Amino acid sequence: MISTLNGAKGHSALAIALLFLALVSPAVSQDRPPSLQFRWRFTDPSQGASLPTCSPLGITVETFDPDAGDTFGIEPFYMIAYEVEGTPQTSLIGTDNRTLEYTVTHPVGSRLILNVVDSTASGGGIPPQLYTVVEGDSTDCVVSPPSDEPEFIVWTNVTEVVPTCTPLTFAIDGGVPPYSLSIAALDSFTVTNVTIPAGFDAFTWINRAAPSSQLAISVSDANGRWATGTPFLTTAGSTDTECDGRENSNGTWESLGLVRPDRPQASGSATGSSSSGTPRPTAGNSDTDSDEDDETSGGKKNNVGLVVGVTVPLVALLLGGIGTGLWFFMKRKKDKQVSEEKGVSDDEESPANGPSNITITPFNVDDAASTPSSGPTSAGTVTTKQRDGLYSATSPTSYSGSLFHGTSEGASSDVFSTRPVVNETVPTRQPKASEAALSSVTGSSSDYTPTTVSVRSGPSGQEIVIQHRDGGIPTISELPPPYVDQRRQE
Template sequence: MDPPSASFILQSTLFILTVTALVVPTHAQKTFTWGFSNKQIPTDLLACTDFPITIEPATSSGNLTGIPPYYMIGYAINGISRTTFVGSNASSVKWTVDFPIGTKLVLSVFDSEGTSGGISPNEYTVVGGSSTTCIINDAKRDFILTSNSTGDTINTCDPWGLRIKGGVKPYSVTLMQISSPSITNVTMGPNDDAYTYRMRGAPGDRMIAVVNDITGRFAYQAATIMPKGSTDVDCPGLSSMSGSTGDFDRQVEEAHAAAEAKDRHKHTAIIAGTVVAVVALFFATLTMWYFLWYRPHPIQTSKVEPYCQTHTDGAKGSQRFKAQEAGVGGETVQLGHGQTSSESSDQTPINCNPSLPYVETSEAHTASLGTTVAGQLEVIIQHRDGGTGCVRELPPPYVDRTLQEVS
């Protein structure tokens, strides 16, 4: 039997893709399994090499092995995915690697009804072989799929945004995981160019998304991400949806703005709480320090009026002066042997400070004794304001000169 012509393969490919995109349920039922006949095949695939494929019934499908013919879809992670005819008989299926060297692939085999036999257990890389003549290069980049994810992982039930540019609408999105027994296919709206998928992939296995348009052409490169988190993928109340890029981008911006505002509010609250606590602690410490160390304690004092006392020889007697402000209303002091001042005190006299007023230093310079009319002693105090020169005593103006002449 002659192999199918190129035109037949192309028509069949477009038919399969159309059926897959528009007719197949969200989760295609698996009725058969496939694998390389050589179980030891490495993850590096030699370009232009034929790899025999084994088709077997799935455990739950009895003896069903799908409905021939079969097709291999190579989902190119870093290139353009492509569908290749691999056989019309389940016992004789083989695939020739015709992708450019360096392409990373995830593989899946479909039958004529678009039923998938599952996803390959590994990610493969095309490497150079003995020949490169079979390689098909498609350098077009006018139909592109991108992801709005900024990281390499995503939590269960979180939104994964896909953006599509180019091609012919409507688009179809195919979602799969390595080693998964099923594939999810979604047909988008006639004017939609964005799709948000609520992550329901099993944590730990990479999720892959590819897009094709109504003509069966695949967009350049696949979108990939690693699910993590809970294994409960029901995600109640959350659903995947398609729409326009503008609407989705506004929703994302609003969500980010709300999250940032919440973070700022939380940050401000933390700072305010910290400042209040520090200020309260500071004032508590200051108050404690004031009451324990700084506040002055009451001191009991007594009124003490110091006296100055000087001693002379026995003939002159002793003299005691009350220390007062210089030149201001000194109280009368009686002098003489055995005499005391008009005020008595039991306080202990102190030595006179030369700088204080009314302090006797020498009889020649500071005081002279005279006799008043009544025969009482008087004291003449000579101030030192004028220096230490010769000082002469002047008689008081009220002394009767006639009495002095008679004497």
């Protein structure tokens, strides 16, 4: 009876021990971090850093601790390929760790950071080098990059080098919050994953990575979609990565003073964050300007210079033309005024109508004499009153010669004056004196060449013009004095 009880106690103790071991062994394996559950590698040992497109590549998963051999990860397995400056991709590589294969579907020329994860999100580690995609037997499987203006983008305020303990800001545009931010470093077993709560679209991370590390920063949204523009940065500085007093923090574009830039191109630029549209803080970061921003600024300056260089001469020519036109217009207007004033002055200086304003111009041609007068007395007709006036103007001695009615032989139609004509009122001669004067005139020497007398009347009064055909001194005959008759009459 006692032996039976002792046997039962022995079996019970063994069962308890086995049960304890069964419970403790998984717990021991779970004590390791999730990123240290397994390792992965390409099955082909000769596989280099160039990965062909659309060609299946074998993947081998091994336990993290070969001596223990207690875990190989939990199926299924996935390959996460972080495309530098592009869009990451997550690919299913199999459900059996002995038959895993990875097919590259990124565009040719892409640079990739690779990491294999299992169904629990445990990672197998990141190799120390970047992989470059090359063209394989086919490119039919290649996934086209997003459009030129992708809807979901991540930016960073640092372009190339990140010193130790330096704040690194990431800003997100698009997607569905909350966001998950992943920081993957080459030759690292861990990937830093941070959840950005809803209501925030930016995150400030303190760089605690070892110096000379290369980092790829990627963002995914609540639907598992990856953002475009994965920045690729290099760390530098001190090996002291404690960074006491500095903490990571959530934020927004506005709270961090960031300005949303233009949307970037999908992929294919030379540097990571410069092509991904790095946001510009409004103050405090002098080293965040990218090469692309400098080129854009230079292009704008060149355009401004071109516009100024073309516009200024055109404006100058236009103003010069307007000024010249105004000058000519004013000059022409002034000349016209001067001409009008001169015409008025000439009119004022011309002879007025009436006998008292007659101008005496000896030996000048009278243009009006060439035109027949419309008055009652025509050229060549001398009235008694006119003759009396003539002799009265020249008395007591008058010209000797013959006076003829009409124009002498060979006389021109132009009329000249050899003596000034004076209009004055004279008393009417007595008939005797008139006859004496007339006989003296008619009885002159025949050697004297006849003189043409032209008489015209017009609006300015009567005018007598005498033209001589000879140049000598006329013979003067003595006339009987007319005073005798006047005295007798008295």
